[in-house]
Amino acid sequence: MRLVRAHTLAHNNAVYGVAFAPDGKTLATASLDNQVKLWRLADGTLERVLKGHGDGVAGVGYLADGRLVSASLDKSLRVWRTDGTLQRTLPGHAEYLTCVAVEPEGGGIVSGGFDRQIRLWNADADAQVAAFAGGEATVQCVAWRGDARVFAGAGDDNSIRWFDATERAVLRTVPAHAAAVEALAFDRQRRLISGGADGRLKIWSAEGTAVTEVDALTARVKCLAVHPTGEVLAVGGSDGVVRVWKLGAGLSEPIAEPAHRNTLYGVAFSPDGTWLAAASFDRSISVWRWEMSAS
Amino acid sequence: MAFEHFPALRWGGAGTGDWFSRRSFLQVGSLGFGRWGLGGLGLGGAGLAELSLPGLLRAEAKSGRRQANKSVIQIFLSGGPPHQDMVDLKPEAPVEVRGEFRPIDTTVPGLQLCELLPGLARRAEHLAVIRSLVGSEGRHAAFQCLTGNTVARQPPGGWPALGAVASKLLGARQPGVPPFISLAPRMKTSTWGDLGQPGFCGQAHAAFAPYADAAQLQLQGITRPALQARQALLQQIDGLKELADSGVLAGTDSYYEQAFGILTSSELVEALDLQREDPRVRARYAGGSTEPAGYGDAGPILNDYFLAARRLIEVGARVVSIAYGRWDWHGRPHGTNFENARDHLPLFDGGLSALLDDLKERGLDRDCTVVVWGEFGRTPRINKNGGRDHWPQVACALLAGGGLRTGQVIGATNRHAEVPRERPVHFQEVFATLYHQLGIDVAEQTLDDLTGRPQYLVDHTHHGPLPELI
Known part of the structure; x- marks a missing residue:
């Protein structure tokens, strides 16, 4: 397996999030410059800039129907139509938003932030569906599981919480890392993978038991993405290096791509698994062709 | 930079019909450029903002004064830089204090800097590093770094910025170049975009501020949209030159003619146009x-x-201030x-490495003093969000050029960079040094505030120029 660099893209400030559109043709990037940029993946051309947030944009995610959701430090989420127009604004968080995740098949949105709340939204409604105590401190990351209405959240209290979106209930809370939990991702086996400011990667069973733990090789893990096939895991952290780990029963020696001069805040694989993007505090985004067969 | 990046010189106003009437020249002279040039002529003081540029030139000519060639570049690091992560690293401190960076050796034995400053480490013999700066008011503002004084308890008229004092006492180094220039742009946090108030020196000594909307040069007949394109601007200037060369000005007061010359062909305009710089130098x-x-x-x-500052000093500015990052x-x-x-x-x-090299290569380093600092230091302990908060107890400063005795560290902090351990250096000592560099003796020089009461520029009974440096 290997990475072949395709594009280097830029914002005017730190880049906090990346997401590929369901059709695999567009990459959305979120930045502290208050903007979301939409890039044509084929040639790296900037197609559109989504403006309107009053502060930095902490994250982005695509709904299955192609609409885009952005979460901002201005305490609001925004839902953007496929033509780039604003469909609705979702206020409700009382402090900075730090993270957002969208339901893989459906209209669910989950967000977290400095108000220690994890809020559940529906992309077609103006009001939140539910709010959950996200812990004893800032919520730093959320993730949806692909096969069910289950999501997870974690943050500065070092714990992970699993939630049932249908029942609007907390399933379990597990003390997880020795420092803040900064990144979460579900794999195809319903396992949850977490990365922390303690520099560790952990894999959790669907029942909340830690099954694997490794040194992430970076001082602070900041972002994770599981390949659509479930075979590999991309990890970004404070050293600016993208590492792609083989994801089996455990995690094996990764390939490393020292791509950026500053912390990586976001990584994502395209839905067809052929692209990998990484967003950095150094104001740039790297986009690679991902070639699994080279292994 | 240059015009295409910055909305630099706003040339606004009505139609062009009365371009060369006497009234137009008076307007030209009373705006923007009218706010400088009174230095040492006994014409300063508040309320003179409307004195025309021709009037200033006439008055300056009468003074017959020629000023020394000393200058200062003030670099303000807006917000308060982390002293312990730049010039005073504490690798032996606990992890919650020492941070993520390693110190590296420099060309000065015993002096270490942050690993992210390798260029300055290689030029450390040209730097004086103050590790024990005290006296911060703790206010999020450029004020103290521009005036040497605090916002609180100002005398009538307010404390003047270093550049305003230089303008008043020393005047222009070169005709056509304002003595005090601020390159600060307009900012949301206006106290960081402070141009440096003229205070009791009077509006005539306010900074010429080409990048701040509030203090821009205005000319009749050229509209703001024209400024969006450098080419258009230069074409219009060329048009003005042609008119001037056509003899239209014949018979007008020579000072108006001179003022017009400044506005149309001055070295100031060229200095601000970085496109004119040698590409090899600009690349640095x-x-x-x-x-x-x-x-x-x-x-x-x-x-x-940094490059604009060097170019402005080179053509004759006396004090140039920058707000950086x-x-x-x-x-x-x-x-x-x-x-x-x-x-x-x-x-x-x-950027600073390029500036130091450039000043040295051009022989400006003997006359031009550079000071770099912010309004305060940062907390020794890293907070829960990975940040450092405000810490007025101690901060750092860098000085260079001006013939100072560089290649040394002044002062030291305790083991967590919390407070000075030896040789605390007050903001006012740095200002006394800067004034000394400009040839102004803070122990003798006073200026009248708006009530006519003489005011020393710094508290000279407690603070004088740094003997380590001069």
């Missing part, structure tokens, strides 16, 4: 962005500012102190 100053840095409430971090790094969600440092420090290292 590469780096940064024209967008506001960090949270968006400060100015850009852009090394063109955004250094108020409280941590997430706006990036940790260390992420912001990884963003800012390499740019700063490259």
Whole structure:
């Protein structure tokens, strides 16, 4: 397996999030410059800039129907139509938003932030569906599981919480890392993978038991993405290096791509698994062709 | 930089029908450029903002004064840079204090700097590093770094900025070049975009501020949209030159003619046009962005500012001040102190290194003093968001050039960089040094405030020029 660099893209400030559109043709990037940029993946051309947030944009995610959701430090989420127009604004968080995740098949949105709340939204409604105590401190990351209405959240209290979106209930809370939990991702086996400011990667069973733990090789893990096939895991952290780990029963020696001069805040694989993007505090985004067969 | 990046000189006004009437010249002279040139002529003081440029030139000519060639570049790091992550690293401190960076050796034995400052480490013999700066008012403002005094308890009229004092006491070094120039742009946090108030020196000594909307040069007949294109601007200037050359000005007061000459062909305009710089030199100053840095409430971090400062000093500015980047790094969600440092420090290292080299190669380093600092230091303990908060107890400063005795460290802090351990250096001592460099004796020189009461520029009974440096 290997990475072949395709594009280097830029914002005017730190880049906090990346997401590929369901059709695999567009990459959305979120930045502290208050903007979301939409890039044509084929040639790296900037197609559109989504403006309107009053502060930095902490994250982005695509709904299955192609609409885009952005979460901002201005305490609001925004839902953007496929033509780039604003469909609705979702206020409700009382402090900075730090993270957002969208339901893989459906209209669910989950967000977290400095108000220690994890809020559940529906992309077609103006009001939140539910709010959950996200812990004893800032919520730093959320993730949806692909096969069910289950999501997870974690943050500065070092714990992970699993939630049932249908029942609007907390399933379990597990003390997880020795420092803040900064990144979460579900794999195809319903396992949850977490990365922390303690520099560790952990894999959790669907029942909340830690099954694997490794040194992430970076001082602070900041972002994770599981390949659509479930075979590999991309990890970004404070050293600016993208590492792609083989994801089996455990995690094996990764390939490393020292791509950026500053912390990586976001990584994502395209839905067809052929692209990998990484967003950095150094104001740039790297986009690679991902070639699994080279292994 | 240059005009295409900055909305530099706003040339606004009505139609062109009365361009060369006496009234037009009076208007030209009373705006923008009218706010300088009174220095030492007994014409200063508040309320003289409307004195025309021709009037100033006439008065200056009568003075017959020729000033020394000394100058100062003030670099303000908006927000308060982290002293312990730049010039006073504490690798033996606990992890919650020492941070993420390693110290590196420099060309000065015993002096170490942050690993993100390798360029300055190689030029350390040209730097004086103050590790024990005290006296910060703790206010998020450029004021203290521009005036040497605090916002609180100001005399009537207010404390003047160093540049305003230089303008009043020393005047212009070169005709056509304002003695005090601020390159600070307009910022959301206006106290960081402070141009340096003229205070009791009077509006006539306010900074010429080509990048701040509030203090821009205006001319009749050229509209703001024209400024958006450098080419259009230059074409219009060329048009003015042609008119001037046509003899239209014949018979007018020679001072009006001179004022017109400044506005149309001055070295000032050329100095601000960085396109005119040798590309090899300009390349040394590469780096940064024209967008506001960090949270968006400060100015850009852009090394063109350093180059513009050098060009302005070279053509005769006496004091040039810069606001550079955004250094108020409280941590997430706006990036940790260390992420912001990884963003800012390499740019700063490259920009200041280029400036030091450039000044030396041009022989300006003997006369031009450079000071770099912010309004305060940062907390020794890293907060829960990976940031460092405000810490007025101690800060740092860098000085260079001016024939100072560089290649040394002044002062030291305790083991966690919390307080000075030896040789605390007050803000006013640095200002006394800067005034000394300009030939102004703070122990003798007073200026009258608006009530006519003489005011010393710094508290000379407690603070004088740094003997280590001069």
